[in-house]
Amino acid sequence: MADAIYDVIVIGLGGMGSSAAMQLALSGLKVLGLEQFEPNHELGSSHGKTRAIRLAYYENPNYVPLLKRAYHLWHDLEWRVGETLLEECGCLSVAY
Incomplete structure (x- = not known):
């Protein structure tokens, strides 16, 4: 991964971040999503x-x-x- 190059990095994969990452990927961009918590956590604003x-x-x-x-x-x-x-x-x- 050290050599990986991304078009976009999305920080935070809650409701907004995951949607943005998906739409960017569907548009053909190479996307990296970063989230500090485990999936389905209850620490965000939209759980x-x-x-x-x-x-x-x-x-x-x-x-x-x-x-x-x-x-x-x-x-x-x-x-x-x-x-x-x-x-x-x-x-x-x-x-x-």
Whole structure:
């Protein structure tokens, strides 16, 4: 590895870093990802099995195209790993 040359080094392989590393690799770049903890650790900002993602964004409608892309990327990742990662269900927001 001492002689290895990479196009990009991604430091931190949490939700954002691992996604960035994967997209960079899919674009044809040689990527090295570095993470200080073991995989599936609970020491980062996005651990656990539950998260919320929604298309209804009243704060700013400009988020909606980004969210549609995010759904597409989730389904693409599921196809690549052969496993369900995103379980879609309904949600009712009663009060803000």
